[in-house]
Amino acid sequence: MLGGLFRKREPGPARVSVEPFGWEFEVAPGQTILQAALAQGLPWPSRCRVGSCTTCRCRLLEGDVRSLTDTSYVLTREQREQNVVLACQSQPRGPVRVHLERMKATLSGNAAAEPVAADRG
């Protein structure tokens, strides 16, 4: 019950690999996947960063994450069954592999995502 007061630190950084881009980075304990990705300068799409807009969503292919939010408000039943998680609300428990599917849809007009557009072009 007193999780907020006495939260245990999870040991060591966790490795995250992102398909289909082949990105690899480490997430420090207490950090979310999105925080680590943006700190690396990766153009991970995001808007609200509180687990509500779902722009940063990705599919968990391997490994496990701790979700900081109740995704039942924002993800559909199908998405939840397909292991869709929100990068801004997910702390990896050990190494994880995810698939970022929203990239194309959010590229247009998203300044943060432009470097990838350039890479592909």
Add this chain to the structure above:
Amino acid sequence: MGKYLRFLGAYLFALVTVTGLLLGGPWMWLGFVVIYGAMIFGDGILGDTYDEPAYGHTRLLNSLLYLTVPVLFGLCLVLAWMAGSGDLLGLGAALQSALGVDLFANRAATMPWHWIGGILSVGITFAALGTNIGHELTHRTTDRAAMLAGRWLLALTFDAEFAIEHVYGHHRRLATPADPATARRGEHFYLYLLRSVSGQSLSAFRLEQQRLQTLGHRTWSLHNRYLRGWLMSAAIVAAFWLAAGPVGALIFVLSALAGRSVLEAVNYFEHYGLVRDPELPVEPRHSWNSNKRLSNAVLFNLARHSHHHAEGDAQFWQLRSYRDAPTLPYGYLTCMLLVFLLPGWYRKRMTPLLLEWDRRHATPTERRLAAAANRQSGVTALQLAGQGS
């Protein structure tokens, strides 16, 4: 040490409000007068701070949040005692023997009109501690202790549903027409108040309904957090009724509404007239920021609102100053008092700031949205600015 002690300001104000209630009579106004007076003059004199200290003792800061629960419980006890008759929980006898204060005489000297001050004092204290800290705690959506404490704090102002709508609604739709808690250009505060309160409630209900469908639960069941939120508020009203009769319940209800209206005034000026391209991330420019030293100390950095919305995952002690963000003309309680008492004047005061926002902060798409908002605002100065460009 000072960087921790600054966050005790709100507790000091709660103490002043409780003292005023205990003294009764015209002293009932004490909390209201001291809080508004100290904040308005204090922000004027102490000015801004751009300090961004690092905090190591985060447990201490978390404990400061949870301390609100017993403090506001104590305040409610005193409120119920003064509103009722008899000696609820022996408080009167205990204080008489410990401090020599005659609560019975103070209560007898309290006339109905003194209660206006009492209600306004309790209202601002409910908002500054209950709503504000309830907001901070309910951002921690999977921390069960934080959600429990936070929702009860919000229930004091009939707003446990804020925990649903704020995180999953307001943060997502910020500064777009779809957000009931973003005030539009030229919107009258009291009309906004009605639109915001009803819109947020409806949105919270829909979000909860959607969640229950996803989880396969029925809408009308105890799984429904929207309904449970209202039951929590109803339980508090019932407790006041039992402790202090119908008058006690009425005084609590009015205090809760006073507190809720404070939240809506804050919602109003935090995003007044700002627009956002819904396709782009929320940025610091989508909130009116304030680095007023006292507002931030007392309100646990709430006034550093630009960072809160741009990075909603940041804890209150991590919020940065964002010097270049659009900035409120005054501190929080000054803006609040103006919005309540001189809403037309406040809108006029914000007009040049909005035009500056359009020039300095808006993206090309947002400039188009802003131009449309200016045309619809009914504010001549905004409409004329649109024709000139």
